[in-house]
Amino acid sequence: MAQANITNISSPVGESKPRIDAREKVTGAAIYTDDLQFGNALLYARIKRSPHPHALIKKIDVTKAQVLPGVKAVVTGEDFPGYIGLYLQDRFIFCRDRVRYVGDPVAGVAAISEEIAQNALDLIEVEYEVLEPVLDPEFGASPEAPALHPDLGQYVVAGFIFPEAGTNISNHFKLRKGDVDGAWEKCAAVIERSYRIPHIQHVPLEPHIAISRVDEKGEVTLWTSSQSPFAQRNLIAQSLGLSQSDMRVISPVVGGGFGGKAGVSMEALAVAIAMKVKGHPVKLRLTREEEFYTAFVRQGLVAHFKMGCDETGRLLAMENRFYWDGGAYTEYGVNIARAAGYSCTGPYEVPNVKGDSYCVYTNHPVGGPMRGFGMPEMHAGLEQCMDELALQIGMDAVDFRKLNCLKTDSILATGGRIHPIGLVECIEKVSEAIEWGKKAPPSAPNKRRGKGLAAMWKAPAMPPNAGSSAWVELAEDGKVNVGIGGQDLGQGSFTISAQMAAATLGVPYEWVRVAAPVDTRYSPYEWQTVASRLTWSMGNAIVNAARDVRRQVLDLVSEAWEETPDGLDIVNGVVISYKSEKETPLKNLVIYGLPKPDGSGWRGGPIIGRGNFMPNDVTGLDAETGQGEHGVVHYTTGAQAVELEVDLDTGQIEIIKGVAAFDVGKAINPEMVKAQMEGGLVQGLSSALFEQLQLKDGFVQNPSLVDYRIATSTDIPREMKSIIVEVPQDDGPWGARGIGEHSMVPTLPAIANAIYDAIGIRFDGPPFTAEKVYLAMLDAGTFGK
């Protein structure tokens, strides 16, 4: 057993291996989409956009733009009549008859330089008939509002989305459990609160970019920074009347996504323009300004909560109404409303529930998925209510949560029971780490100190049959290549893919490469890199593919050695027999096979393993009650707590300490799990303290990184602590479930609760800017207390 060295085996799973792509990224060698070289044939595209939040298009005249020297093509909605949309096909690639938000694409230009393309936009004349915009989701949902999509009833829609024709409601999710109306009188304490959560932007450091080329056969290639190469292939092909197999999407290294690069946002524009200039690659790159109002935004939310508990603090009833400002179109918004609807109780057991979650068309920027998929917005209010209700009934906020939160086998508001979870442990761990109940003195006389905590839950929100696949092959040296269609957005999915393949196969982590970039022509299918589902779903596919290789190898060797496969193993890249103590390295057999024992020929051949995974037990949720036995695959739960100081002279908030604990089932790479917790906490902090798209009459007032501030290195807590809790997921690889999005869900309410602890003031919505806090303290007479 000399080569196998079986005395020195450690599984690569559960170890904090270094990132597989780190060296390229620190040397500038990593190739992002804008770094690809296309030579002289490259054309540059710019988009003519609507200057009105709502208007009818009366006439578009492109003749002057067409004759500008250097312009190669001008396209409008006339050229592309197909609808497009993920869950609800409600938009055209270019507007045809009506514009619905400031920035809606009206025409596109391809030219030999970006400057010429930009100049050509000014020569396109569009005549509009301006209409009254809808700018508030609650009003938008009312019968008084003008219907922004008169054809809503005719749109193609997924079976679990329920638009209401003739209104602006693109989805209404209803949750009904028990008897809410009868429960209120049994409550010893009841509170009712409303919150407005503003629109925010994902702000990936890399702006959206797409380059497309159509060849002479009509086959289309799209290079783009993408979370969803396969979904883009499907949706864009469908809209343009192409066959999916004639459309190829290649996605190089992605410079951050956070949901903003999921589905189709601007990519179809580049493809549509490229169809008019065959042979030329056409590059469309959003400016940072366009990024703020034409890429998906995190949609706004108006949330109304009513909840009550008995005298022991046990929650008896909740009645929650959410109005999502889905914007002009709804790529994901309808499903965000659905996810918030079935999750509207938060991670608590509540016997009587009435939940209504509406996705509403408005003339605001298009709402899309952002890290947390509705959960940060919903928990922002919910977790403040929990604190207020605890206070009202005279209980400690931590005890109140521990009493009411979901434990293994708790009954869900949608019916069915929850799988094993470690939420209580998460709450206990963060309250311990933040030294809950101990009040430290402020650092200066003009400061007030406070602590706050919040819990969370989130399920992957996706169709019931979202699938993953993977392949595993080996080279002459016995080293491994793993093919996946999921993307690494920075969260580290390539690294853990290699870890999982190595562990399953029995080879060192360093032997495994991931076949990147993701290319729909060569990579195996993956639904999308969203929903924090890759570790779990794609992980299962990788394990299955690696097991397939393992089985082929062991079958081959057992035949050659005339032994049974169950006495064989692969250890450190060497096939060994525990029985005969024979061994042979993988490189001896994975390409060329092995000779038959009797010398009459050879067995085997190049080995390639395949695996896939799709959940097969997700049930629907009833359209009228939201009830269903197994509506989602699983929930990740967790908690965060913060300690902060408020400056009484300026209103400025400093987060001193942030702690997090999440039940990830199993940390495949513990340091990367912790890195997700830290990054999420700071993104949550940023959304709590700084971020808001300032919308006025449908216009974004602050589309720059100066006017829209995100957290910098000087804003982060002095101390952060991340705690991993591991209660295994029965169908997860090694028990793992997702963590990417969850880490920003409880941050905002934890901060809001800490602000209340410090100065006794609550706000109806973020951001808790110094100005807002200062003025509120002035109103409340906080000074001099």
Added chain:
Amino acid sequence: MAFHKITITINDELEQVVVPSNMTLMRMLRETQALTGTKNGCSAGECGACTVLMNGEPVNSCMILAVECDGGVITTVEGLAHDRQLDPIQEAIIEAGGVQCGFCTPGILISSRALLNRNPNPSDEDIREALVGNLCRCTGYMRIVEAVKKAAGMKIVAAPIPMPSD
């Protein structure tokens, strides 16, 4: 459009480049030198992804015209490592787990190298201050700050960044 011939040292190599008057240093590096490690995050001097060293000082290369660099010395992320030997800050950021999507990383590394050149033993506060112009949306900065501290204790094996006077 007027064109200019400039002489410029980029990552230890003396180059002569013809650039239009309105071409930024960032575009010159990315489009004429194939140095695409310098990233374009905003083209407005707001995000720091395009930070390079110009005569030893960190600058947003999207806010500098290439013609202004005539006779100057530029170091980009591609110039940090020498003979495949990574700069300590590159080693340290890998070790600390301070890289996620990597788009801000080149600018972060350059700003960090500039800090360590002028202050070999920075405090946490110094590091956070030095990186305030480099936005990162993934990491939460903590591991980046750790990496700079770690790198401060490591020896530079690579040649020191040359200055115009050298």
